[in-house]
Amino acid sequence: MNLNPAPDADADDEFDDFSPITLQLDASHCGQRLDKVVAGLVPQYSRARLQMWIEDGHVTVDGKTARGKDTVYGDETVVVNPQPAPEDEAYKPEPIALDIVHEDEHIIVVNKPAGLVVHPGAGNWSGTLLNGLLHYCPQLLAVPRAGIVHRLDKDTSGLMVVGKTLAAQTDLVRQLQARTVKREYYALVWGTPHLSGTIDAPMARSQKDRVKMAVTPSLTAKPAITHYKRLATGDIERRPVSLVRCRLETGRTHQIRVHMQHIGFPLVGDTVYGKQHLAHFFHRQALQARRLGLNHPATGAPCEWTVPLADDLLELLARAGVEIPEDDGSDDDVYQPLGSFDDDDFDE
Secondary structure (H helix, E strand, C coil), rough: CCCCCCCCHHHHCCCCCCCCCECCCCCHCCCEEEEHHHHHHCCCCCHHHHHHHHHHHCCEECEEEEECEEEEECCCEECCCCCCHHHHCCCCCCCCCCCCECCCEEEEEECCCCCCCCEEEEEEECCCCHHHHHCCCCCHHHHHHHHECCCCCCCCCCEEEEEEHHHHHHHHHHHHCCCCCCEEEEEECCCCCCCCEEECCCECCCCCCCCCCECCCCCCCCEEEEEEEEEEEEEEECCEEEEEEEECECCCCCHHHHHHCCCCEEECCCCCCCCHHHHHHHHCEEEEEEEEEEEECCCEEEEECCCCCCCCHHHHHHHHHHCCCCCCCCCCCHHHHHHHCCCCCCCC
């Protein structure tokens, strides 16, 4: 799917989709609610959208704003001023500051800050990484999803790779499927897990809360495997915490957060899967995608990038008395590269 194809140059004489719609009411409308009358006269828009426009003041009665529940008398002039739906604005370029770690004619490697949503969706139709990428690199308008091939949760910081061409994006997706992309995460968890281990626990949507993921034996669950290693320990107000390095063998939504909670060591600051009474110690889940490795889609050469931990994570570690080991390189003989890939999964 191409994003926002350019309008046809010969379409200048077409009517604007958002031109005002003027309605002259008559006696047949007398005594009815305004929102019901408008919905009947403007069927091309949903009642929910029309109601929203009324509430936002985009529908006037005799030049004045009104409420949907107001009664009409049948002699009014109603003007509806259509507004673009939030999702209609989703794939528009926006000037958003991006931390570009690497760029060439084929790929962009970006260090996403915490708080930035990757892809437009319900509640976040603008101000996303995708919008910023389209502004920074207009050629991404011609690439599905602006070249994005994997995602990080809003409050997770770290490295992501973007394909600048359809060929590069396709190759990156195939690498994900072929398990040749390596991503390494750092997380601060409550407690002291074993020095290293593997969590092999299938995951699916929680049956109790559809917003959350859960470890489950359900037939709908997908394989999920996380390898972890404890790097250092400390404490926050006498509560033990550990810095762990995680490698994913699969890329399920919220995988690290769910898996670490499953073995009894939830992430510090995680308000969804963590300890609610301790959520106030950090403003987000303490998780960062720190290292990224892949084969360059054009040359096949192995590439790897590492970024420092985000400032807020460094401050948290300092507060906990956790020292990051100097020799913190990947243990490729212990960890396996990323495994099965699903296009709709977040990679944490």
